[in-house]
Amino acid sequence: MSQAAAASHELSELAKESRMGAMGSVTTAREVRRIDLGDFDRRKAEIADQLWDAAVDVGFFQLANHGIDLARMRGAFAMAERFFALPEAVKAQYPLKKALNAGWESRAQVRPSTGTPDQKESYQITRPHMDGLWPTEDELAGFQAAMLDFEARSWQVAMRVLSCFALKLGFDSGFFTRAHDPARPSYQSTLRLLHYYAIAPEAQTQIDLWRAGAHTDFDCLTLLYQRQGQGGLEVLPGKEMETQAWTPVPPDEDAITCNIGDMLMRWSDDQLPSNFHRVKNPLPGDYMGPRYSIAFFAQANRDAVIEGPGRKYPAITAGDYLNQRVAANFKGY
Ligand SMILES: O=C(O)CCC(=O)C(=O)O
Numbered sequence: 365m366s367q368a369a370a371a372s373h374e375l376s377e378l379a380k381e382s383r384m385g386a387m388g389s390v391t392t393a394r395e396v397r398r399i400d401l402g403d404f405d406r407r408k409a410e411i412a413d414q415l416w417d418a419a420v421d422v423g424f425f426q427l428a429n430h431g432i433d434l435a436r437m438r439g440a441f442a443m444a445e446r447f448f449a450l451p452e453a454v455k456a457q458y459p460l461k462k463a464l465n466a467g468w469e470s471r472a473q474v475r476p477s478t479g480t481p482d483q484k485e486s487y488q489i490t491r492p493h494m495d496g497l498w499p500t501e502d503e504l505a506g507f508q509a510a511m512l513d514f515e516a517r518s519w520q521v522a523m524r525v526l527s528c529f530a531l532k533l534g535f536d537s538g539f540f541t542r543a544h545d546p547a548r549p550s551y552q553s554t555l556r557l558l559h560y561y562a563i564a565p566e567a568q569t570q571i572d573l574w575r576a577g578a579h580t581d582f583d584c585l586t587l588l589y590q591r592q593g594q595g596g597l598e599v600l601p602g603k604e605m606e607t608q609a610w611t612p613v614p615p616d617e618d619a620i621t622c623n624i625g626d627m628l629m630r631w632s633d634d635q636l637p638s639n640f641h642r643v644k645n646p647l648p649g650d651y652m653g654p655r656y657s658i659a660f661f662a663q664a665n666r667d668a669v670i671e672g673p674g675r676k677y678p679a680i681t682a683g684d685y686l687n688q689r690v691a692a693n694f695k696g697y
């Protein structure tokens with residue numbers, strides 16, 4: 365593919381996204397498959413087959429027996445809630461560095477699909493870029509240590525899944541692990557804490573706002589932790605986007621919900637499709653309280669070179685790839 369064709373490929377991803385802001389309809393006919401990672405080393409070949417099939421068919425899947433226990437996950441959520449409960453003036457000391465995916469923002473992410481700011485605040489942790497961005501121990505004791513620990517455990521789970529995809533793509537098992545090496549300054553995987561605001565009574569019929577507008581993720585693989593009772597996530601496989609029929613993914617604390625991002629789609633020569641997803645505002649009659657979620661984005665290191673087994677697209681570094689995508693998604697940073 366020529367440079368010009370590659371550029372228009374990027375543009376077409378954006379154009380695709382900008383058409384996805386409509387309500388659409390809801391279907392529960394799709395199955396979001398659950399894959400058991402238990403006894404991983406012995407069952408790896410079988411697990412790799414199951415992950416591949418789920419990823420190719422729907423693109424979203426859930427992991428069971430993934431090795432992060434419930435108490436630890438709840439602890440991470442408790443810390444996240446305490447962070448978001450800090451006074452605005454404290455959080456504002458740690459503003460988002462957009463190009464580095466690090467720091468705090470509120471109502472600043474405008475998705476091309478909706479043109480309105482997501483009704484949320486988020487705090488992003490990207491290891492090499494956190495200087496000056498951690499709340500002090502006085503402000504929130506234990507936060508930094510707990511979050512770095514949770515980030516590392518999430519990385520482990522993501523690398524297990526990616527090692528399966530590596531095998532299926534004809535790479536060696538450690539291929540993606542090397543490309544996501546946390547010891548290098550070019551590391552750019554991100555743990556993102558999310559808080560979607562409770563809906564004020566006067567806003568409860570405002571269906572034109574989105575907690576998170578429809579989008580695909582930019583990364584290789586996203587792990588998403590959800591809280592019991594705090595639903596709203598809906599998915600739409602890329603290959604079925606014309607149907608505009610969305611499938612809810614109800615939260616289940618025992619499972620980690622996963623989706624393929626655009627970076628792995630490109631790296632797999634489009635064999636593994638990225639998928640649209642969104643978080644809808646509650647409708648009248650739904651739970652109107654706050655929603656918390658935590659996402660881990662496995663994004664290859666900036667200097668990792670993305671080139672698929674069949675070389676369908678020109679090689680590009682993961683840094684250049686992300687710069688193009690992030691630039692289009694935030695306002696005022
Ligand atoms: O909070 C969620 O359930 C989804 C978040 C998400 O899709 C994102 O931050 O990319």
Ligand SMILES: [Fe+2]
Nearest residue numbers: 579580581641
């Ligand atoms: Fe997402």
